[in-house]
Amino acid sequence: MATDPRDLDAFEQWASKVELRLFADSSGPTLTVSEQIAAKVGDRIVAGSLAPGARLGEQELADEFATSRGPIREAIRILEREGLAVVLPRRGAEVTSLSAAELRDLFEVRAGLYEIVVRKLAETRAPELLAVMRGGVARLESLVEDPTGGDAYAETVHRLMQISARFAGNERLRRMMAALSLQSLRYSKLGLASVERRRRSVRLWKQATKALERGDAEQVMLLARQRAQDSAEAASRVLGDAGVPT
Structure with a gap:
């Protein structure tokens, strides 16, 4: 049939309202810099462009997003909280392995x-x-x-x-x-x-x-x-x- x-x-109308990304349900008017960065990096992780085990270097991300390392550290903490990243002793942050x-x-x-x-x-x-x-x-x-x-x-x-x-x-x-x-x-x-x-x-x-x-x-x-x-x-x-x- x-x-x-x-x-x-x-x-399609309902699907357009569902964003598969971090903070899609945020009730606040704007996201912090750290939240914006976490959302963008999270998109890459879910899409697979950042593979499991990929390193999340603080300085590299700071350079890419034109910010200091402070917001990057907070963004990584957000990703860790959401189960998308892990911080390892002496190795730093990386995408969580499946x-x-x-x-x-x-x-x-x-x-x-x-x-x-x-x-x-x-x-x-x-x-x-x-x-x-x-x-x-x-x-x-x-x-x-x-x-x-x-x-x-x-x-x-x-x-x-x-x-x-x-x-x-x-x-x-x-x-x-x-x-x-x-x-x-x-x-x-x-x-x-x-x-x-x-x-x-x-x-x-x-x-x-x-x-x-x-x-x-x-x-x-x-x-x-x-x-x-x-x-x-x-x-x-x-x-x-x-x-x-x-």
Whole structure:
């Protein structure tokens, strides 16, 4: 069945409000210099242009952003707090390495939070949300067979989950989901890199959307757990192939 263009429009409108970056939810009028730098460096880490283990030299960053080392140190502390950087004795700061242990922890917590979201959504079955979900699934379908579509697919999944959290009507829950999203997105990109994985993922998203339309919270949660497990296992295999202990 062809996708209703109105569903696609609904998804795109909501997706444009979800920024996958640090301080996207900041309620303040402006960000400090350190926060701006942390956001820009965080973008590079999540995008993969700064690889795990890459050095974050204070002087190099100070030169790049035309500032002193003080704001750079604070920016690195922010990145460390968000799980994107680590400061090592006698080595300085570097991008956090991906690990199977962190992968399991992040996906377990995210799955638990999403189950709370699903229960709230199944109670209301807001027509606007259902339209957004159908449009989002259509967007996912358009990326499945694209050999280079893995990153965009993973980002669309994260946007769908954050949009769902907004409709749940719990601001603290939404913020917790958003905070976890940046930390887990790097792993999601690994887990959804293959066309085969995306084919299975989009099938589960379709089934979940239909279950949500019926108000079947248990089925939606079961499918969400299956998606998370599949993605975590796929990412873990990639890490294992790269020599990361599992």
